Each structure stands twice: as structure tokens, then as C-alpha cells.
């Protein structure tokens with residue numbers, strides 16, 4: 492059944508593939524981008540038939556997100572918190588792990604999820620069965636700890652934890668929340684050597700989001716439905 496989906500960071504990578512596929516299957520899509528004027532691939536979708544709106548949002552700005560939510564009167568069936576940043580892969584002594592890098596990455600990958608869900612909660616509550624999908628990463632799994640990429644790993648561990656806590660708080664209000672590992676995906680972030688195409692990841696993710704409900708809230712799984720230890 493066609494639904495209304497909001498996707499953050501939809502101008503490239505996995506977010507763009509999700510927006511393309513949701514739009515192609517007839518969903519109404521609200522796609523956010525930090526610089527919507529430069530989001531050429533996304534804006535091209537608005538020239539095709541179907542319902543897609545492109546809005547400007549930096550997920551580190553609760554004010555911007557709240558403004559969009561207030562202007563957007565429609566119920567939203569699914570909010571996909573996809574926007575994210577990678578950071579350096581180095582060992583503990585890597586000078587790239589600055590205070591600024593810690594706060595910037597955690598702000599986007601963790602607080603950005605929190606601000607997004609809080610801003611769009613009224614729209615989710617107005618839907619008959621609102622759902623939230625947090626794009627996390629297996630790199631945040633403490634059970635699969637490997638060292639390196641400290642900031643990114645910590646940010647994704649926190650994003651998964653946030654999804655589980657949101658699931659606990661929002662279940663009594665009828666909203667289901669899941670955290671998802673999209674695979675190692677060929678995007679600007681994943682790089683050319685990654686083994687999953689963005690379109691394949693998005694296809695799998697959309698199927699997992701369709702399967703998300705109160706019976707499975709708090710799930711932490713990959714784009715193929717395999718559980719991710721955390």
C-alpha cells in the first residue's frame with residue numbers, strides 16, 4: 492500500500508536509492524538534503540510523475556527540522572534517518588581524532604537521529620502505524636569490535652542504542668522503530684570496493700521497513716533481515 496516516507500540525506504548514496512525506489516513504487520516521498528538546490532539527481536525525480544517533495548534540512552539543526560515538520564501537515568508513515576558521516580579509520584594515535592571530529596560526527600550520526608524523530612513525531616502519530624528506520628552500521632556492533640574508526644564506530648553504537656530506546660518509549664504510542672545495517676555499499680562513503688550496489692541495499696531495506704511493526708520493534712538487522720549483534 493502506498494505510504495508517505497521521509498528520508499534524510501536523500502541527495503546521494505543509499506538515501507537517493509531509497510528515494511528513487513520508494514517514488515517508483517508509488518509512495519509519497521519527502522526527501523531532505525542539506526543543499527536542495529544542488530541535489531540534481533533528486534530534483535530530477537520531481538520532474539517525473541509521482542509525488543516527491545525535496546526540502547532542505549541539516550539534521551544537526553533541530554530548528555530546521557521542526558520548521559519542516561510544522562509546514563508538513565501530512566501524516567508520515569515512515570521516517571528514515573539515513574543522513575550520516577564517516578570519519579577516519581586510524582588507530583588510537585591517529586591525530587584525526589580531534590574534539591571537533593568527535594562532536595561533529597556524533598552530532599550528525601546520533602543527535603541528528605534524535606532531532607529528526609522528535610521533530611516528526613506529531614506526523615508519525617497522525618499516521619495509522621508510524622515507523623522509524625535508523626540507518627546504523629555493523630561497525631557499531633560491540634560484539635564485532637575490531638578497533639580503528641573509533642568515532643564512526645562509537646557513533647553507530649550510539650545510533651543503534653538510540654533506536655532501541657526510542658522503540659521502548661514509542662511502542663505504547665503505536666510507533667515501531669528499527670535499526671538497520673545497509674550492507675557494505677558502493678557509495679561515496681562505502682567506496683568502489685564495497686560489495687553491495689546502492690539499489691540492492693535500498694531494495695532490501697525497503698522490504699525490511701515494510702516488515703517493521705510493533706511485533707518487531709527494536710529490531711537490529713541488516714538489509715537482508717539477518718540479525719545484527721550489538
Ligand code: NDP
Pocket residue numbers: 499500501502503504505506524525526548549550551572573574575576577599603626627628629672673674675676677678679680681682685
Ligand atoms: P554518503 O556519504 O554517500 O551519503 C551521506 C548522506 O548523508 C548525504 O546525503 C549527506 O549529505 C548526508 N548528510 C551527512 N551529514 C548530514 C547532515 N548533518 N545533515 C543532513 N544530511 C547529512 O553515505 P551512504 O549513502 O553510504 O550512507 C548512508 C547511511 O548509511 C549513513 O548513515 C551511513 O553511516 C550508513 N552506512 C553506510 C554504509 C556503506 O557501506 N556505504 C555501511 C553502513 C552504514 P551531503 O551530500 O550534504 O553531504
